Amino acid sequence: MSAAVDILTEKLGELKPRYGIILGSGLGSLVDEIKDALRIPYADLPGFPVSAVSGHAGTLVAGKLGDVPVIMLSGRVHYYEKGDANAMREPIETLKALGVDTLILTNSAGSLREEMPPGSVMQITDHINYSGMNPLIGEESDRRFVGMTSAYDTDLIMRMRKAAEKAEIKLSHGVYMWFSGPSFETPAEIRMARILGADAVGMSTVPEVILARLFGLRVAAASVITNYGAGMTGGELSHEETKDMAPVGGARLAAILKEMIADEGDTE
Numbered sequence: 001m002s003a004a005v006d007i008l009t010e011k012l013g014e015l016k017p018r019y020g021i022i023l024g025s026g027l028g029s030l031v032d033e034i035k036d037a038l039r040i041p042y043a044d045l046p047g048f049p050v051s052a053v054s055g056h057a058g059t060l061v062a063g064k065l066g067d068v069p070v071i072m073l074s075g076r077v078h079y080y081e082k083g084d085a086n087a088m089r090e091p092i093e094t095l096k097a098l099g100v101d102t103l104i105l106t107n108s109a110g111s112l113r114e115e116m117p118p119g120s121v122m123q124i125t126d127h128i129n130y131s132g133m134n135p136l137i138g139e140e141s142d143r144r145f146v147g148m149t150s151a152y153d154t155d156l157i158m159r160m161r162k163a164a165e166k167a168e169i170k171l172s173h174g175v176y177m178w179f180s181g182p183s184f185e186t187p188a189e190i191r192m193a194r195i196l197g198a199d200a201v202g203m204s205t206v207p208e209v210i211l212a213r214l215f216g217l218r219v220a221a222a223s224v225i226t227n228y229g230a231g232m233t234g235g236e237l238s239h240e241e242t243k244d245m246a247p248v249g250g251a252r253l254a255a256i257l258k259e260m261i262a263d264e265g266d267t268e
Contacts, residue, residue: 003046005097011038012062017069019261020095022208024107027224027250028074034063047090049077066262071095078204079133080181085207086135092208096215103212106253108246109176109202109223112194116172116225119248123160123173124221125152127206128198131180135207146213156220163259169252174199176223178206187231201229224249
């Protein structure tokens, strides 16, 4: 086991989380829902990367969401920070070693659909890796040939939709396109993305989905819509807009995830 796994095994004690949740920009408030929270900075966990992006706390939080044990990774490291698509490998592999079998990924994204405005939530049902980068480049075994036909677990997709209905929150669904960032997309790129079948665009999540599937984790993912794509409104995009709008949809997504995870007993 890695040093991080040893540290966390000792600190978690009797807590045995099956769910891991990665929180995107401005979504860190969800950790406030965790009961009896254990908080450990990434800097205290060997091998964990530390993000320099504002809005990403870089803290592992373990405890219970409702009555269900979970581990949240509040903040992620992006490909664009150091050009490393494999940046989140150690945290995800650590979750697997601790017994997590389901990974829920969240992010902030730009909408390509006029009927999906800022503040709404989109369930990711598939993705397009437009960046061309892959965290498995350099993997030396045949494990690198990871199937992605069912990257987003069908059962989890249905459970998230059921949870949204229970919470009486509108949940859109669609395809997420990964751009490397950190600059925002151009209007021409947004027009292209719409033609290719994308419903939202962003700068994260896809490499984490690939890594999760490498380690055999089931995956669900959702985007909090913080803005429309470039050229759709005439205004310029900014990271400040992302941070300002993320908590609006973040509160809705938090309510959905609480219902979804609390409902786990119905599927066992």
